[in-house]
Every structure is written in C-alpha cells, then in structure tokens.
Amino acid sequence: MSNHPTPLSIVRSEWIKFRTVRSTVWGVLTLIALTVGFGALISFASAGHYSQRDIEKLSFDPVLRSLSGLFFAQLVVGVIGALAITSEYGSGAIRSTLAAVPRRIELILAKASVLKITIFVIGEAVSFGAFSIGQMIFASTKVPLADRVFPELTHVPSASLGTPGVFLAVFLGGVALTLLALLGFFLGLIMRSTAASISVYVVSLLVLPILTIFLPSNWRNDISKFLPTNLFQGMIATHHSTDAFSPWMATGTLTFYVLVIGAIGLALFSRRDA
Amino acid sequence: MIQLEHATKKYGDTIAVHDLSFTVEPGVVTGFLGPNGSGKSTTMRMVLGLDRPTSGRALVNGKRYHDLTNPLREVGALLDAKALHPGRSARNHLRALAASNKIPFSRVDEVLGIVGLDAVANKKAGGFSLGMGQRLGIAGAILGDPGVLLFDEPVNGLDPEGIRWVREFFHSLAAEGRTVFVSSHLMSEMALTAHQLIVIGRGELIRHGTVSELTATATGSVLVRSPQIDELTVAIAALGGSVASHRDDAIEFAGITAEQIGVAALDRGIALYELTPQRASLEEAFMEMTASSVEFSGQPLSEGNHA
Ligand SMILES: Nc1ncnc2c1ncn2[C@@H]1O[C@H](COP(=O)(O)OP(=O)(O)O)[C@@H](O)[C@H]1O
Numbered sequence: 001m002s003n004h005p006t007p008l009s010i011v012r013s014e015w016i017k018f019r020t021v022r023s024t025v026w027g028v029l030t031l032i033a034l035t036v037g038f039g040a041l042i043s044f045a046s047a048g049h050y051s052q053r054d055i056e057k058l059s060f061d062p063v064l065r066s067l068s069g070l071f072f073a074q075l076v077v078g079v080i081g082a083l084a085i086t087s088e089y090g091s092g093a094i095r096s097t098l099a100a101v102p103r104r105i106e107l108i109l110a111k112a113s114v115l116k117i118t119i120f121v122i123g124e125a126v127s128f129g130a131f132s133i134g135q136m137i138f139a140s141t142k143v144p145l146a147d148r149v150f151p152e153l154t155h156v157p158s159a160s161l162g163t164p165g166v167f168l169a170v171f172l173g174g175v176a177l178t179l180l181a182l183l184g185f186f187l188g189l190i191m192r193s194t195a196a197s198i199s200v201y202v203v204s205l206l207v208l209p210i211l212t213i214f215l216p217s218n219w220r221n222d223i224s225k226f227l228p229t230n231l232f233q234g235m236i237a238t239h240h241s242t243d244a245f246s247p248w249m250a251t252g253t254l255t256f257y258v259l260v261i262g263a264i265g266l267a268l269f270s271r272r273d274a
Numbered sequence: 275m276i277q278l279e280h281a282t283k284k285y286g287d288t289i290a291v292h293d294l295s296f297t298v299e300p301g302v303v304t305g306f307l308g309p310n311g312s313g314k315s316t317t318m319r320m321v322l323g324l325d326r327p328t329s330g331r332a333l334v335n336g337k338r339y340h341d342l343t344n345p346l347r348e349v350g351a352l353l354d355a356k357a358l359h360p361g362r363s364a365r366n367h368l369r370a371l372a373a374s375n376k377i378p379f380s381r382v383d384e385v386l387g388i389v390g391l392d393a394v395a396n397k398k399a400g401g402f403s404l405g406m407g408q409r410l411g412i413a414g415a416i417l418g419d420p421g422v423l424l425f426d427e428p429v430n431g432l433d434p435e436g437i438r439w440v441r442e443f444f445h446s447l448a449a450e451g452r453t454v455f456v457s458s459h460l461m462s463e464m465a466l467t468a469h470q471l472i473v474i475g476r477g478e479l480i481r482h483g484t485v486s487e488l489t490a491t492a493t494g495s496v497l498v499r500s501p502q503i504d505e506l507t508v509a510i511a512a513l514g515g516s517v518a519s520h521r522d523d524a525i526e527f528a529g530i531t532a533e534q535i536g537v538a539a540l541d542r543g544i545a546l547y548e549l550t551p552q553r554a555s556l557e558e559a560f561m562e563m564t565a566s567s568v569e570f571s572g573q574p575l576s577e578g579n580h581a
C-alpha cells in the first residue's frame with residue numbers, strides 16, 4: 001500500500017472532525033426530533049380532526065401530512081452544512097486543515113462527501129420513519145360512522161409505499177435534505193462566516209417566498225416554483241399541481257443550484273488566502 | 275530546508291512582505307526576528323501554501339508546499355495555538371490531522387506524551403490554557419515526524435518553565451538534523467533560542483547571520499574620559515570617528531574601536547582616565563537594525579494632549 005494521501009484518507013479525517021464536535025451531534029438530534037417528532041404530532045392532530053370538515057377529507061394527503069416535519073428539518077440541515085465549514089473559519093482551524101491537506105478541491109470534496117453521506121443516511125431514515133409513524137397513526141384512527149364519506153372508510157386514509165409515487169416522494173424527502181445541507185455548506189464556503197451564511201440560507205428559504213407575494217400574479221407562479229422551499233415541496237408531493245415542478249424536475253433544479261453555488265465556492269476557495 | 279525566492283505579498287495596498295529571499299538550513303535553530311507587523315506570520319503562511327505570494331515563491335525541500343505528497347510528514351507548523359475547534363478534544367484534533375496524512379493513531383498518543391498532555395488528551399481543547407494550547411500546537415507540528423518545522427511566536431503565553439522546555443525542545447529537534455524556523459518579536463528570546471538569525475523589518479530582509487555576527491557588527495560606542503577632550507575629539511574625527519554623546523569630561527565615540535582611540539591618544543600624548551568599549555547587547559543591536567522599520571513606535575504623551 002502506498003503512503004500517498006488518497007481522497008479516502010482525507011474523507012476519514014473529515015469524518016473524525018464531523019462526528020467529534022457537539023454542534024453536529026446536536027444538529028442531528030434536532031433533525032431527528034423535528035422530522036419524526038413534529039411529523040408524528042401533526043399526523044396525530046390532523047387524524048383527530050379528520051372527521052370534522054368535509055373539505056379536509058377531500059384534500060387530505062396522508063403522505064404530505066406525515067412528512068410535515070421535514071419543513072423544519074430544511075432549516076436544520078442548512079445550518080449543519082454551513083457549520084461544517086464556517087466553524088473552521090471561525091476558529092482558524094482551516095489553516096491547520098489546509099496545512100495537512102493543501103489540495104483544496106480534494107479537501108472540499110471530502111468534506112462535502114462526509115456531509116452528503118451522513119445527511120443522506122439520516123435524512124432517509126427520518127423521512128421513512130416519519131412516513132411510517134404517520135401512516136400508523138392514520139390507520140389506527142377510527143372515523144365515526146356519521147362522518148364516513150364511504151361506508152367502507154372506517155379509518156383515516158393512509159398511504160402505502162406501494163402506491164404509485166409514494167415511495168419516490170418519501171425517498172426524495174431524504175434527498176432534498178441532503179441537497180439543502182450541501183447548499184448550506186457551499187454558502188458557508190463562499191461566505192466563511194456562520195452568521196452570514198445562515199442568514200442568506202434562511203432568507204432564501206423563508207423570506208423569498210414572502211417577497212413573491214408582491215410580484216404581479218402572472219409572474220408569481222412562474223417565479224415561485226423556482227424557490228428552494230417550493231422545489232422541496234415539489235419533491236415530496238404525490239399530487240401534482242400545474243404550478244409546481246414534477247418531483248424529478250424539482251430534484252434536477254435543486255441539484256443545479258447546489259452545483260452552481262458549489263462551483264462558485266470551489267473557485268473562490270482555491271484562489272483565496274486562508 | 276526552507277527557501278524564499280523574491281517573495282512579495284500584498285494585501286490590497288499593504289505590502290506585508292517585499293522581495294524577501296533567504297534560505298533556512300537544517301541542523302540549527304533559525305530565529306526569524308522582526309517587530310510586530312513586519313511580515314513574519316505572512317512569510318510563514320506563504321511557506322505553508324496558505325497565502326499565495328503576489329510574486330516570487332516559497333519552497334520547502336525544493337518543492338512548493340502544494341506539491342508535497344504528505345505535507346505533515348515533511349513539514350510541521352505551529353501558527354496559532356488557538357486555531358482549532360474549541361469543542362474537540364486534543365486527541366480527536368490530532369487524530370483528524372493524522373488520518374489525513376496516513377499517520378497511525380499510535381503516533382497521536384506518542385506526541386501527546388512528548389508534550390506532556392496525555393492526562394488531558396480527552397478534554398476539550400477550548401478549555402486549555404494558553405500554555406497547554408501551545409503544547410497541543412507543538413504536538414500537531416511534530417505529529418508526522420517532519421524534517422522541517424515552523425513555529426510562529428511559540429513562547430507567547432508560556433510560563434518561564436514552559437519557555438525553557440520549548441527552547442530545549444527546539445535545540446534537540448535541530449540537533450537531530452531538522453530545519454527549525456522560529457519567529458519572535460523578542461530579541462532577548464531569540465538570543466537564547468536561535469543559532470542563526472534572519473531579521474526583517476517592514477517585510478524586507480534586514481540581516482541574516484549568526485547571533486554572534488549580528489551582535490559584533492552592531493556599532494558599539496567607546497566611552498572615554500580625558501582632561502584633553504577637545505584635543506582628542508579632533509584626533510578621533512580625523513580617524514573617521516564621531517561623537518555619540520558628550521557630558522562633562524566623558525565622551526562616547528562611535529564608529530571607532532577602543533584600540534584606535536588608545537593608539538591615537540598615545541601618539542598625541544593625550545592622557546586617558548578611562549577607555550571603555552560599550553558592548554551592544556543583542557537587544558540594542560536589534561533596536562538599531564529595525565529602528566527605521568518599526569511600524570508603530572510609542573510616542574510620549576505631551577502635556578495637554580489628552581486624546
Ligand atoms: N490577511 C491580511 N489582510 C490584510 N493585511 C494583512 C493580512 N495579514 C497581515 N497583514 C498586514 O501585513 C503586515 C504584516 O503582518 P504579519 O505578517 O502578521 O506580521 P508579524 O507576524 O511580523 O507581526 C501587517 O501590516 C499586517 O497588518
């Protein structure tokens with residue numbers, strides 16, 4: 001075996017760094033708690049209210065309800081991603097990192113791989129976990145006789161992974177979290193400051209959708225489907241509106257953002273003084 | 275071996291390092307001396323490939339840092355002891371570094387022992403005192419058993435005990451044939467630590483030589499007491515000496531040796547009561563060398579200047 005450093009040894013080093021700081025551990029715990037916990041809470045609440053309004057029954061989407069915790073998780077993964085690089089700038093550790101691994105592109109790709117793999121594994125686990133818990137809650141909630149639209153509908157409707165589109169939606173929930181974590185990471189790489197990169201991330205997720213309200217209505221839909229949160233919604237949707245991208249289009253567009261921001265980040269990082 | 279070849283570094287309009295060339299040889303401790311802001315840290319960052327020279331280049335063992343296959347096995351550096359994640363333990367910090375350069379984890383425990391941090395290896399580095407932080411930084415520098423070592427102001431924050439330990443440690447590293455490059459803004463420290471000295475001011479090379487050479491060439495003055503001061507002054511001026519200071523019957527001549535003065539006095543029948551060479555200390559030599567290059571020199575507060 002050669003002693004030449006390999007991308008794998010850099011990944012190993014970055015994995016040690018990633019798992020040995022408290023912010024990562026807390027971030028991951030928060031991610032699990034929000035996705036699974038909130039998902040269960042919202043599923044439970046909506047199952048209880050299912051019988052009350054007819055309009056609820058018609059629009060009831062058991063997949064989306066069970067995955068509602070993912071909307072909070074979007075924020076958490078961006079912060080985890082940004083911190084993976086900005087914490088090194090904040091402390092100055094980036095210098096000892098670069099002294100050990102001067103090949104900067106390889107370093108960033110290793111960091112991104114660790115983040116990507118971790119968030120993907122956890123993201124899929126929480127996405128499928130929240131889905132299963134939600135469906136269990138729905139399937140075990142009885143609908144009172146008087147409220148039944150159809151006589152055979154004895155319980156709140158639930159979805160199964162076998163239903164067309166459902167598996168994809170739940171799977172893309174984990175993929176979306178991974179892409180958003182990378183988006184936060186590359187924003188952090190460009191900005192180098194924790195506060196600045198988290199602000200930009202939060203603004204693009206939460207504030208931009210609000211701003212589209214002020215756009216002329218014929219533009220609004222064209223523009224708002226390009227916003228990260230709406231792409232995210234498009235990825236986990238099983239019912240498709242004409243205003244939104246299909247799951248694959250949404251995935252492609254979000255991936256494109258990550259690649260563009262990533263390319264800018266890498267270009268800056270390979271030129272900049274550390 | 276470390277080489278700088280006409281390295282220049284500009285940050286916007288600030289010229290941090292200007293056309294700096296020197297070679298740091300293995301086997302001795304080389305001190306890198308200069309007042310604050312003279313470009314020492316910038317130079318070290320260029321050597322480590324962290325900052326890109328605006329022009330010129332910096333080489334380690336004849337290669338650019340970026341081209342070293344396993345940098346930590348060839349070069350170890352301590353730039354800033356606080357530059358690590360405060361929440362990570364000392365051991366994990368070193369393990370992450372070791373993993374990237376395929377250094378076995380057993381070496382991590384070894385270096386923790388060498389610097390005397392084994393008892394706190396699992397404690398968060400953020401809670402370390404400045405001295406412990408410096409020791410951890412030194413552990414990181416020697417992790418890959420490198421032949422070239424750079425330390426930027428390593429004694430800052432160390433107690434006298436720690437300073438002595440570091441000094442002896444540097445000597446032993448150099449004795450093993452390694453290149454040891456240590457910066458400081460304190461001449462007194464360098465006088466005890468280094469064999470070779472590279473002195474810079476405002477980013478430019480001022481002197482390069484052994485410690486004793488630099489003290490010797492510093493222009494010391496000679497104190498003379500004589501009842502025939504005026505006559506002597508004329509004689510010394512004729513020999514190229516000048517008056518450095520003058521009070522009552524005592525005078526200090528500069529630019530001339532005590533021997534020359536003694537002979538000149540004998541030739542002219544001038545009586546001398548005292549003839550004392552004023553030996554320049556290394557500190558004075560340093561002050562003299564860098565006098566024109568100190569970035570921020572203290573100004574005495576004049577009365578009525580209450581800013
Ligand atoms: N990253 C930077 N950006 C702008 N100016 C810098 C930077 N680093 C150093 N300088 C400037 O370059 C000069 C040399 O600084 P430095 O190398 O830190 O000196 P020293 O280590 O000898 O105290 C100083 O004037 C400093 O303000």
Ligand SMILES: [Mg+2]
Nearest residue numbers: 314315316426
């Ligand atoms: Mg400095």
